[in-house]
Amino acid sequence: MDLSLVVPIYNEEENIPLLYAEIKEVLDSTDYEYELICVDDGSTDRSVAVLEQLSSEDERLVVIELRRNFGQTAAMSAGFDHARGDIIITMDGDLQNDPHDIPAMVEKLNSGYDVVTGWRHDRKDPFLSRKLPSMLANKLISWITGVGLHDYGCTLKAFKREVTENIRLYGEMHRFIPAIASGMGISFTEVKVNHRARRFGSSKYGISRTIRVVLDLLTVKFMLSYATRPLHVFGTVGVASSFIGFTTIFVMLIQRQVFGIPMGDRPLLLLAVLLIFIGIQFVTSGLLAELIVRTYHESQQKPIYYVRRLIGGNQKDKK
Numbered sequence: 001m002d003l004s005l006v007v008p009i010y011n012e013e014e015n016i017p018l019l020y021a022e023i024k025e026v027l028d029s030t031d032y033e034y035e036l037i038c039v040d041d042g043s044t045d046r047s048v049a050v051l052e053q054l055s056s057e058d059e060r061l062v063v064i065e066l067r068r069n070f071g072q073t074a075a076m077s078a079g080f081d082h083a084r085g086d087i088i089i090t091m092d093g094d095l096q097n098d099p100h101d102i103p104a105m106v107e108k109l110n111s112g113y114d115v116v117t118g119w120r121h122d123r124k125d126p127f128l129s130r131k132l133p134s135m136l137a138n139k140l141i142s143w144i145t146g147v148g149l150h151d152y153g154c155t156l157k158a159f160k161r162e163v164t165e166n167i168r169l170y171g172e173m174h175r176f177i178p179a180i181a182s183g184m185g186i187s188f189t190e191v192k193v194n195h196r197a198r199r200f201g202s203s204k205y206g207i208s209r210t211i212r213v214v215l216d217l218l219t220v221k222f223m224l225s226y227a228t229r230p231l232h233v234f235g236t237v238g239v240a241s242s243f244i245g246f247t248t249i250f251v252m253l254i255q256r257q258v259f260g261i262p263m264g265d266r267p268l269l270l271l272a273v274l275l276i277f278i279g280i281q282f283v284t285s286g287l288l289a290e291l292i293v294r295t296y297h298e299s300q301q302k303p304i305y306y307v308r309r310l311i312g313g314n315q316k317d318k319k
Contacts, residue, residue, distance in 0.1 A: 002086060003027070003034035003106065006079030008072050008155075009093040013046040014200035019095055020054050020061065026099045032106070037062045037079045038093070042069030072155075073174040080164040088159045090174075096124070097156040098194035105158040105191060114163055114186035115178050117149055118156035118193035125197075137213060144221050145179040149190055152176065156193055172212050176220045183224050230293055234286030242279025248272035 005023060009016065020036070027034050040048050040063065048065055055061040064078050076090060087106060091097040097118070105116045125131055134153050142148045152175045163181050173180065178188050226233045249272045255261040263269050 001035060001084040002032040003089060003102075004079075004083035004085030004087070005034065005036045005089045005091065005102075006076060006083060007036065007038045007091055007093045008041055008075035008079070009038050009043060009047050009051065010041045010069065010072075010075075011043045011045045011047060012093045012200075013043075013050050015093060015095045016047060016050045017054070018199075019093060019099070022095075023099045023102075024058070026102060030103055035060050035062055035084060037064065037082055039064045039066065039075040039079045041066050041072065041075040071172065073169045073172055076174045077169045083161075083164070086161050088161060088164050090155055090157050090159075092155045094198055095200075096196050096198055097154075098196060101156060101191075101193040102158075105156070105193075108189060108191055109158045109160065112187065113189050114160050115181055115188035116158040117151070117178055117188065117190050118154040119149075119151045119190045120154050120195035121150070121192045123195050125195075140214075141176070141179065141217055144217060145176075145182070145224060147179045147182045147188075149178060151190070152178070154193065154195075172216050173220065175213070176216065179220055180223065183227075228293060230289035231283075231286035234282045234289060238279040238282030238284075238286065240279070241275045241282060245272045245275030245279060248275070 005027075007019070012019075016038070023036060038051050038061065040051060048063070051061070051063045055063050062082065064082060066075065066078065079090070080088065087109060089102055089105070091099070091102075101118065105118070108116045123131055123134075125134075134151075138150060138152050141152050155174075157177065159177075159181075163177075163184070163186055166184060167177065167180050169177070169180075182188070222230075222233070248268060252261075252263050252266070252269060252272070256263050
C-alpha cells in the first residue's frame with residue numbers, strides 16, 4: 001500500500017460525496033495504490049450512512065465509526081492505527097483542503113523529507129475570528145517549539161509511516177505533530193496549498209479553542225525539552241528559589257548582628273522561609289518526575305533515541 005488518506009469526519013454528510021469523488025478522481029490518475037480511511041467522530045447527522053454506502057461500492061474506502069465525539073486528535077490517532085500505507089496523508093472532510101495538492105506533497109515527501117505540511121497562504125476564512133488568531137498562534141508555536149512553520153493549523157499534511165508509528169497524540173495535539181516529531185530528528189518542509197471556502201455545514205473551530213491550544217503547547221514544549229530529564233526544569237526552579245531564600249536569611253542575619261535590625265517581626269523572613277520550602281518541593285517533584293519518566297520509558301520499552309538507518313556491518317545475528 002503506497003498511500004493512506006486519513007480524514008476525520010464530523011457532521012459532513014453533504015461534503016462527503018463530493019470529497020470522495022474528488023479524491024478518487026485525483027488518485028486514480030496516479031499509479032499509487034491507496035486507501036481512504038474516514039473516521040467518523042460521533043456525527044449526529046447521516047455522515048455514517050453516506051460513508052457506509054460509498055464503502056459498499058469501493059473497497060478502498062475504510063470507515064471507522066467512533067462511539068462518540070472524541071475530538072479531531074483522537075480521530076486522527078484512530079486513522080493512524082489502522083493505516084497500512086507507507087505514506088499517510090491527513091486532510092479535513094469539509095472540502096476546504098484541495099485533494100489536487102496531494103500528488104505534489106507526496107512527490108516532495110519522496111524527495112527526502114519525513115513530513116510535509118500544507119501552508120494555506122491564501123486562506124478563505126474570516127480575518128478577525130479565524131485568520132488573525134491563527135497567525136498569532138503560529139508565531140507563538142514556532143517561537144516556543146523552535147519549529148518554524150507558517151501554518152500549524154492546516155490539516156493537510158503528509159507523513160512517512162515511521163513518523164506516525166512513533167508518536168502518541170492526546171488532547172488537541174494533532175496540530176503539533178511536526179513539532180512533536182521534531183524530537184525524533186525528522187526533516188520537514190512546508191508547501192503552499194490551495195484553500196477553499198466552506199460550501200456546506202459550519203466550522204467546528206472557534207476562539208474558545210485558544211486556551212486549550214496554549215495549554216497543549218506548554219505540554220509539547222515540556223516533552224521536547226525535558227521529557228527525559230524533568231529534574232532539570234523542576235530542579236533549576238527549586239534551587240533558584242532556595243538560593244534566594246537562604247541568601248535573604250543570610251542578609252537579615254548580618255543586619256541583625258551588625259546593625260541591630262530585628263528579624264522576627266519582618267514579613268521578609270516569612271517570604272524567605274516560604275521560598276526555601278518551595279525550592280525543596282520543586283526538587284522533590286523533579287525527583288518523582290524522574291522516577292515516573294523512567295517507568296514510562298522502561299515499561300513500554302519506549303526508546304530515548306531514533307535510528308534513521310544502519311550502514312554497513314552484519315546486523316543479521318545481532319539481538
